[in-house]
Amino acid sequence: MDIYFWVFAVMAVGAGVFMISSKDPLPSALGLLTVFIALASLYLHLNAPLVAIFQVTIYAGAILVLVVFVIMLLMTPGERLGEVQRNVSYRIMGAILGLCATTLIGLGLKGVYDLVGERSLPEGFGSPNQFGELFFRNFLLHFEVASVLLLVALIGAIYIAKKKV
Amino acid sequence: MGTVTLTHYILLASVLFGLGIIGFVTRRNALILFMSVELMLNAVNLMLVAFSRFRADLSGQVMVLFIYTVAAAEVAVGLALLISLFRHVRTVDINNFNILKG
Incomplete structure (x- = not known):
């Protein structure tokens, strides 16, 4: 195709x-x-x-x-x-x-x-199952770091965009 | 046209990345600069997914997910900065953003 x-x-x-x-x-x-x-x-x-x-x-x-x-x-x-x-x-x-x-x-x-x-391709390549398996096994630390990054960005964005800094 | 190979995807991603760079250096509107950065990030994502597909290695797709996270954080902080800056200079033209000039 x-x-x-x-x-x-x-x-x-x-x-x-x-x-x-x-x-x-x-x-x-x-x-x-x-x-x-x-x-x-x-x-x-x-x-x-x-x-x-x-x-x-x-x-x-x-x-x-x-x-x-x-x-x-x-x-x-x-x-x-x-x-x-x-x-x-x-x-x-x-x-x-x-x-x-x-x-x-x-x-x-x-x-x-x-x-x-x-x-x-191996069976089920790219399926959410395989993806989640890889994501939460090999990349668990990265996942946690990413969640901290999101939290920091959230707080930072609110703080910066606030009217009175 | 032949079958679509990895080369096609690499070329497409390169063109999109180039468009992002051109937009970033030629436009003066800060919002369009932001969108150009997003375009470049998307070009990189496409490259990662294409390599993941043609090398049958799922790690590339996981990496794309992390790029999504970083992009979301970048946009949130960047747009907050832009709003904060807009309060001072009342414009989004980057030529007027010179408050750090020595």
């Missing part, structure tokens, strides 16, 4: 170009979202369903929402947002993104393992 790779590769590069060339940060964020979704689709192709799920939930879900919130917070409201919504390229990006997400869901339902076909 090489067409699968090419569709999402072209989509990722096109959205990346749109992202860095867009004048306003909000369409730029939409381009970034398209890159995230296209990469999630490629992860499915690479026998990494769990990483694809995390890509959508963490990157497209959490991180991008945070970025968009800050964009809304820092831009002058009203006329800027309306200007963006009237922008044709913004709508085209939205249509591409919707198409991409629909393709992703459709292919996920069809079963990605059927698509990639027979290749010499």
Whole structure:
């Protein structure tokens, strides 16, 4: 299924170009979202369903929402947002993104393992079971360090963004 | 077009990483700089997952999870800094961020 790779590769590069060339940060964020979704689709192709799920939930879900919130917070409201919504390229990006997400869901339902076909991989490679086995056995210390890092970032972010420092 | 090999994924990741670098050095909007960094991190993630797939070694996918953690922490702290900075200079143009200038 090489067409699968090419569709999402072209989509990722096109959205990346749109992202860095867009004048306003909000369409730029939409381009970034398209890159995230296209990469999630490629992860499915690479026998990494769990990483694809995390890509959508963490990157497209959490991180991008945070970025968009800050964009809304820092831009002058009203006329800027309306200007963006009237922008044709913004709508085209939205249509591409919707198409991409629909393709992703459709292919996920069809079963990605059927698509990639027979290749010499160990049984259950990339399955959440094997991933969790490796993650919580060999990388337990890293996992704990990462949780401390998240806690520190949480406290730091609240402290820095507070009104009176 | 032939079958998709590791080389294709390496090229794609390199192009995305390059786009991130171009965005980072050419744009003046701090928010777009942030997004360019995210694009570069994603390019690295793609490379890790591709190597993991073609070398049949699951550790690459675990490493991607740690990159997600670091990226989340980076975005949280970075955007907090940006909000804090915005209160002082009322802009996101990095040319105006010169309060540390000697």
